[in-house]
Amino acid sequence: MLPKTSFSVRRALLLGALTVILSTSACKRHAPPGSDATRGEQALAGPVHSSNRVPMLPAQELTWDYPETELGPMRVVVLIPEREPNARLPVLVAMHGRGEALKGPEAGARGWVDDYWLPATIERLHRLPLSLEDFRGFADDARLARLNQSLTQQPYQGLIVVCPYTPDILPADESIDKAAPLARFVVDTVLPRAYR
Numbered sequence: 001m002l003p004k005t006s007f008s009v010r011r012a013l014l015l016g017a018l019t020v021i022l023s024t025s026a027c028k029r030h031a032p033p034g035s036d037a038t039r040g041e042q043a044l045a046g047p048v049h050s051s052n053r054v055p056m057l058p059a060q061e062l063t064w065d066y067p068e069t070e071l072g073p074m075r076v077v078v079l080i081p082e083r084e085p086n087a088r089l090p091v092l093v094a095m096h097g098r099g100e101a102l103k104g105p106e107a108g109a110r111g112w113v114d115d116y117w118l119p120a121t122i123e124r125l126h127r128l129p130l131s132l133e134d135f136r137g138f139a140d141d142a143r144l145a146r147l148n149q150s151l152t153q154q155p156y157q158g159l160i161v162v163c164p165y166t167p168d169i170l171p172a173d174e175s176i177d178k179a180a181p182l183a184r185f186v187v188d189t190v191l192p193r194a195y196r
Contacts, residue, residue, distance in 0.1 A: 054084050061113070066189065070181045075109040075165050076190055081122065081158035090159045091194060093186060094118070101168035109165040118161065125156040162194055 062078040083089060096111030103111075112118040124134055129148045132139060139147070164186055169178050 056082050057085055058082055063109075064190070064193065066185075069185055069189070071167055071169070071185060073105050074185060075105040077109045077113060077163040078194065079113070079119065079122075079161040079163070081160070083158060087158075089157075091162060091191075092159050093162045093164065093191075095166045096163065098168055101166055105165040105167075108167075109163055112161065112163045122156075122158075125151065128152060160194070162190060164190055 059082045060078075060080040062080065064076040064078065066074040066076070081089070094112050096108060096115070100108040100111030100115060102108075107114075121134075124130065128151055130144060130151070132141070132144055135144070164182075166182065169182065170176070
């Protein structure tokens with residue numbers, strides 16, 4: 001399902017990326033995660049239009065549960081867009097913020113789906129032009145024009161988003177080394193399953 005590359009190369013890249021990702025938290029300008037204002041119906045992903053009319057596989061939202069890990073119970077939500085049967089899509093590991101970490105594995109792993117509106121955002125990339133409202137205050141007219149021009153020239157093709165629960169393991173005064181169990185879980189357990 002996913003592109004073939006050296007697992008050791010993927011592991012080294014992911015461990016480096018996790019170190020950077022875990023040292024920051026998600027940034028947003030809207031209601032707090034989990035509040036009623038962040039809830040609502042969201043499409044899983046917009047259609048990927050194909051000019052050759054190849055039958056498409058439907059979008060999927062998968063939930064993987066891991067009852068026993070060195071971090072305790074863990075959950076991963078995986079979003080797979082509508083795609084051609086033999087499509088090779090890039091994979092993004094998306095870590096949520098501390099607000100979702102405090103909710104526990106079941107609700108926390110859904111942070112990108114429920115709190116950050118990822119499915120609605122992905123669907124919106126298929127219906128150009130984007131508007132300033134789509135960016136919720138994080139873009140100006142010049143950036144919006146550049147993004148719309150770029151998406152017109154090279155349309156969004158989709159990607160697989162892997163959303164693991166990210167436990168609250170890094171208080172401000174702790175070493176980033178405490179993130180090693182999470183990195184091992186993502187690299188050694190989650191990604192091999194995704195690359196099957």
